[in-house]
Every structure is written in C-alpha cells, then in structure tokens.
Amino acid sequence: MRLPRFEYLRPSSLHECLELLEGSGHESRVMAGGTDFLVRLKQGVISPQKVLSIRSVQELNFVSEDDKGDLQIGACTNLSDLLRHPLVLTKFPSLHHAINSVGSMHIRNMASIGGNLCLAPRCWYYNQTKQWRHAIEACYRTGGKVCHAISGSKRCHAINSSDTAPMLIALDAKVCLQKKDRKRWVSLKDYFKDDGRHHTVLEKGEMLTSIVIPRETEKDRTTFIKIQHRKGLDFAIGSIGASVKSNGKEINLTLAINSINSAPLILNKAAQIIMESGFNEAAIGKAAEVARGETGAVTNLFTSAGYKRQIVEVLLKQALSELKLTQKKGGTKH
Ligand SMILES: Cc1cc2nc3c(=O)[nH]c(=O)nc-3n(C[C@H](O)[C@H](O)[C@H](O)COP(=O)(O)OP(=O)(O)OC[C@H]3O[C@@H](n4cnc5c(N)ncnc54)[C@H](O)[C@@H]3O)c2cc1C
Numbered sequence: 001m002r003l004p005r006f007e008y009l010r011p012s013s014l015h016e017c018l019e020l021l022e023g024s025g026h027e028s029r030v031m032a033g034g035t036d037f038l039v040r041l042k043q044g045v046i047s048p049q050k051v052l053s054i055r056s057v058q059e060l061n062f063v064s065e066d067d068k069g070d071l072q073i074g075a076c077t078n079l080s081d082l083l084r085h086p087l088v089l090t091k092f093p094s095l096h097h098a099i100n101s102v103g104s105m106h107i108r109n110m111a112s113i114g115g116n117l118c119l120a121p122r123c124w125y126y127n128q129t130k131q132w133r134h135a136i137e138a139c140y141r142t143g144g145k146v147c148h149a150i151s152g153s154k155r156c157h158a159i160n161s162s163d164t165a166p167m168l169i170a171l172d173a174k175v176c177l178q179k180k181d182r183k184r185w186v187s188l189k190d191y192f193k194d195d196g197r198h199h200t201v202l203e204k205g206e207m208l209t210s211i212v213i214p215r216e217t218e219k220d221r222t223t224f225i226k227i228q229h230r231k232g233l234d235f236a237i238g239s240i241g242a243s244v245k246s247n248g249k250e251i252n253l254t255l256a257i258n259s260i261n262s263a264p265l266i267l268n269k270a271a272q273i274i275m276e277s278g279f280n281e282a283a284i285g286k287a288a289e290v291a292r293g294e295t296g297a298v299t300n301l302f303t304s305a306g307y308k309r310q311i312v313e314v315l316l317k318q319a320l321s322e323l324k325l326t327q328k329k330g331g332t333k334h
C-alpha cells in the first residue's frame, strides 16, 4: 500500500502548530507518532491535503509534577518514555500497566499518549483497504447512508480501543484542548462522545496539548485489566480502569470500560451499588448484572453484543475483587 500525496508540515512550536491548524481547517490533520494515522492514510480512509507532524514540538514533550503532586504530561510524550519515567513508575503503577499494554514495544516506541486519547474508533467495515471497501456500499463514515455493523442504525458504531482512556478516566484526569485563540480544560469523563464519526469534543482547529492527573494518595486503590485475543500486540476486546478514591469524608469508586462502544463506558450505576453496599460478593454480583444492562448492543470488530456483555461482567468482577483485596491489605495493588 502506498501513501497518497500530501503536503508535510513540521511546525517547531505550539504557536506555529495552532496557526497552521487554524489556517488550513479541514484540509490538514495532526500526526503524532503516526502508528494509527499512517495505517489509515495507507488504507485511504483519510486523505488530508496537509499533514502536520507535531513530534518535534518541544512544548508537547514533557513529564512533570506540580506543587500539589499532580502529574502533567505533554500530549506528544512517547509511551516508552512514559514507561521509563520514575514518576509514572513509582506513583501511578496502574497507568504504567495500561500504557505497557498498548500494542508492542515497537508501537510504544513511536506512539504518543495524546495520540492514544485521540485514536480514531475502529470498525470491521472501515479499517480495510480501499479495494475491500469499494466492494461494499459506502457507510455513514465514508459518506454513505447506512451502517453495516448495525443495520438500520442512524449513526456510526465504530469502537474506541484506547487502552489508556479507561485508566485515565478512573484516575480523574483532565485534558487541555487548545486552538489558536483559546485554551480550555475538559475532564476526560466529558471528552469522549459515543459517536464513531465524532468521537471527542475536539473542535475544528483544536488539538489536545496536555494531560493532568491528580496525585494518588496512600489510601487510593487502582487497577487496570485488559482482555485481548493475543497478548503482546493486540487491541483489547475489553479493558477496565478502576479506582477507589477518598477525600477524607467520602469514598468515590470509578469504573471505566473501553473497547466496547464508540466511547469509554463509565459504569455509574454499578459503582453506586458498591459504594452503598461495600465490596461484598452479593454487591459485586449485583453490580456486574447491572453493568451488563449498561453495555448496549453493539456487535463490531471481533465480538458480538452478547459476548461484549460477558466481557464487561468478567472485567467488572475481576476489577472489584482486586480492589477488595487491596482494601483488606490497606494498600494499592496493581
Ligand atoms: C499493530 C497495532 C497494534 C495496536 N495496539 C494498540 C493497543 O493495544 N492499544 C491501543 O490503545 N492502541 C493500539 N494501537 C493504536 C495506536 O498505535 C495507539 O493508540 C497509539 O497510542 C496512537 O498514538 P500515535 O502518537 O501514534 O497517534 P497517531 O497515529 O499519530 O494519531 C492517532 C490519531 O490521533 C490524532 N492525534 C494525535 N495526536 C493528537 C493531538 N495531540 N491532538 C489532536 N489529535 C491528535 C491523529 O490525527 C490521528 O487521528 C495499535 C496500532 C497498531 C498498528
């Protein structure tokens, strides 16, 4: 597969990058590590006139800790660099685990954390070569009026497969979104949209520039679990990021599951059951049953809707059991 023709731009500062994005509108696309972007370019599912490579923008490459102990990460920071960073290694072990589960070492050596949070949703009928796609009718995402994954549906149901997304949601992370004349902070819980065509709140000319993760206290407990067909290189068929955080007065449980729908699923009802009844077997069973109902009915990629419900149940039970175990020990297990 050959790359199509495009103009390659390499801004050296964030200011230049935002100016270029604003000026070229829909004609240009941002590329970070390119591990997803270049594949889609070769498959012809995207064909921008201009490609803006942001890899050499220094302001997007950093890891630091602020006065409060919160972790700040530039959007273009490489996943392998994050894995080696002492702050991630020692203070955010579940995030470390989630990052380590993305693709293979070769992918992580190129891929960025921002690219992982902007990863385009995937679909069996879309992430294919041009010839393959030309054999079927165009769908919503390719300019048509049907969805092959869910026939009769009025929207795109491609799957969000980002592994760091559920963990960063559980860690209550925020993302900084910037365009030429505006900067805004959005909680990651509100960043994703359950729509395969427009899967984030990013606007035209806007890009993700950094991520802030509140520090974990000694009482916080977190876990990340990923289910995949083959270990080592595969996308998830389900992954969960879970956390129990305490502000001294009350406890807050967050359960976020991805690779099931177009946006990560935040299982509020299931979490509420545990917060009210505690980490006992009966409550965990009830929460898992409720979570199945919150899952929806999307058959796509390699799993049917029924199988996805089972995956959600298994992930939820496993994550809650791990959090329960660490509660007994009084520490954080990962
Ligand atoms: C074989 C293989 C296996 C993979 N396995 C996994 C896996 O297990 N888990 C997983 O999560 N992913 C997986 N991926 C997908 C991908 O490699 C990762 O999600 C990676 O983190 C993407 O980062 P990147 O920097 O390469 O993004 P790019 O490919 O450069 O970009 C991805 C998308 O994000 C946009 N983008 C990038 N940065 C920004 C920004 N700062 N602001 C706005 N938009 C931006 C791009 O325009 C593009 O649409 C896999 C890919 C391959 C090829």
Ligand code: SF4
Binding pocket: 123, 124, 125, 126, 139, 140, 141, 142, 146, 147, 148, 149, 150, 155, 156, 157, 158, 196, 300
């Ligand atoms: S989910 Fe439907 S609309 Fe979306 S890419 Fe797949 S076939 Fe097309």
